[in-house]
Amino acid sequence: MGFLSSFFKSSENSSDVAKNRLKLAITSDRAVCSPELMEQMKNDIIEVISKYVDVDTEGLDIKVTKTELDDMSGTVNAVLANIPIKEGSRNFRK
Amino acid sequence: MGEVIVITSGKGGVGKTTTTANVGTGLAMLGKKVVLIDTDIGLRNLDVVMGLENRIVYNLVDVIENKCRIKQALIKDKRYPNLYLLPSAQTKDKTAVSPEQMKKLADELKTEFDYILMDCPAGIEQGFKNAIAGADHALVVTTPEVSAVRDADRIIGLLDANDIRDTHLIVNRLRADMVKDGNMMSSEDVVEILAVDLIGVVPDDEHIVIATNNGEPLVGSDCQAGQAYMNICHRILGEEVPFLDLEVTKSFFQRFAAIFKK
Numbered sequence: 101m102g103f104l105s106s107f108f109k110s111s112e113n114s115s116d117v118a119k120n121r122l123k124l125a126i127t128s129d130r131a132v133c134s135p136e137l138m139e140q141m142k143n144d145i146i147e148v149i150s151k152y153v154d155v156d157t158e159g160l161d162i163k164v165t166k167t168e169l170d171d172m173s174g175t176v177n178a179v180l181a182n183i184p185i186k187e188g189s190r191n192f193r194k
Numbered sequence: 195m196g197e198v199i200v201i202t203s204g205k206g207g208v209g210k211t212t213t214t215a216n217v218g219t220g221l222a223m224l225g226k227k228v229v230l231i232d233t234d235i236g237l238r239n240l241d242v243v244m245g246l247e248n249r250i251v252y253n254l255v256d257v258i259e260n261k262c263r264i265k266q267a268l269i270k271d272k273r274y275p276n277l278y279l280l281p282s283a284q285t286k287d288k289t290a291v292s293p294e295q296m297k298k299l300a301d302e303l304k305t306e307f308d309y310i311l312m313d314c315p316a317g318i319e320q321g322f323k324n325a326i327a328g329a330d331h332a333l334v335v336t337t338p339e340v341s342a343v344r345d346a347d348r349i350i351g352l353l354d355a356n357d358i359r360d361t362h363l364i365v366n367r368l369r370a371d372m373v374k375d376g377n378m379m380s381s382e383d384v385v386e387i388l389a390v391d392l393i394g395v396v397p398d399d400e401h402i403v404i405a406t407n408n409g410e411p412l413v414g415s416d417c418q419a420g421q422a423y424m425n426i427c428h429r430i431l432g433e434e435v436p437f438l439d440l441e442v443t444k445s446f447f448q449r450f451a452a453i454f455k456k
Contacts, residue, residue: 113376118340119383125340126347126387 124175131164131177138162145181154186196227196304199311199430200329200358204345206316208337209366212402213423214313215243217333220413220427222277226308229268231299232282233325234315235290241281245272245409255283255290257299264302273410278307288320293327300328309430318352326353331360333393337367338379347388362393364426369398370440381437394426397440 133141142162149155161182166175201214211232218230232240235255241247252267257280264280271277283290303310314325326332332353336346346363353361365381372378381395399419405412413423418438425435 115338115373115376115379115383118379119387122340122343122387125344129344129347130351 127177128166133164138164141179145183149183156184156186159184196307196310197331198300198304198329199309199331199333200314200326201311201333201335202314202322202325202349202353203316203335203342204318204349205336205342208335208342209396210316210335211239211243211313212406213333213335213364213366213396214240214311215411216413216423217426217430218309218311219244219271219274219277219411220424221309221311221430222271222274223414223424224427224431225276226431227276227306228309228311229278229280229303229307230311230313231280232313233291233296234313234321235282235324236284236287237315238282238284240313241269241279242409243406244279244411246279246281247409250281253281253283255286258291258295264299288315288324291324293323296324297328318348322349322352326356326358329358331362332358333362333364334388334390335364335366336384336388338365338373338381338384343379343384343387350388350390361390363388363390364394364396365392366396367398368395368440392437393429394422395437395440396422396426397438 142160145162146155146157146160159182161180163180164177165180167178167180168175199217201210201217203210214230218228222228230240230244231254232238233254234240238253241250246269249269252262254267256262257264257267268278268280271279300310300312310328312325312329315321334346334349334353336342350361353359363385365384368381369378373380381392385392397418399417401412401415401417402419405415411423412420413427414420418440422438425438428435
């Protein structure tokens with residue numbers, strides 16, 4: 101037993117492992133929103149952007165996802181929106 | 195006017211029913227008029243933990259369906275005359291009751307009792323919705339394990355979405371020796387993750403098993419769990435009570451036990 105416990109102590113504490121895993125899991129749990137809410141947000145975003153440019157609603161992709169921070173210090177949840185502008189449209193109306 | 199407290203957790207088996215029995219009994223010992231409601235329809239358990247399983251005549255569903263008056267279904271505790279249990283039904287399921295009916299029942303009981311404790315079933319479905327319907331406050335029970343803490347976070351989110359903002363955390367079955375060795379999250383760790391106010395830390399105490407075997411809540415007794423539960427009751431009444439120093443006593447026991455292990 102003595103050998104085993106000294107073996108385990110050399111690695112990271114299991115309570116720290118648990119804490120770090122939980123923090124990540126809970127952060128992504130909390131970021132999950134219902135499909136209806138997602139759809140609503142999507143429509144609102146399209147509405148705003150359409151005031152300025154013609155948006156290609158077919159190729160539109162909006163999602164909540166984990167993304168690396170700029171300074172590489174970890175990950176955060178972010179709304180990622182890929183909103184293509186319609187080909188041939190006159191961009192930036194104003 | 196009484197207060198309705200729901201005891202919930204998300205995950206099963208973390209000690210909701212034991213907590214309900216002990217906190218309810220503790221509040222009654224402190225002179226409050228208390229009723230405990232088992233809202234786990236189909237999986238009745240609070241009655242056996244309280245040692246009142248032989249006295250059931252009517253149950254929660256009978257009251258909701260107007261088959262009896264509330265007073266007829268309430269079971270008076272063996273030891274405290276100001277403590278009552280409204281047992282759950284064993285042969286029905288969660289759909290026998292609606293959140294609106296539970297809220298109405300809670301509002302009626304508020305006129306009679308100081309505290310109405312709702313023992314919530316595990317999960318986040320109908321049974322959970324029934325249990326929280328009339329609640330003013332929530333006690334979220336968790337153990338220092340990843341699965342229980344994650345579920346507690348979901349529950350806290352759902353309580354918040356249902357406008358129950360007065361939520362407090364109970365960290366149950368803490369083993370100070372394991373925390374010390376870095377092999378169990380501490381209550382501070384759990385509080386940091388869940389970002390909710392702590393109202394009690396209950397140690398993993400074999401006296402709980404014995405008390406449950408006997409159908410007698412151990413709140414107020416000499417053991418650490420008994421003291422921890424009584425402290426929670428004092429805090430519910432708004433008193434400031436320092437948290438038990440579990441570390442010292444436990445490590446002493448550890449050293450003691452270690453001698454025998456060798």
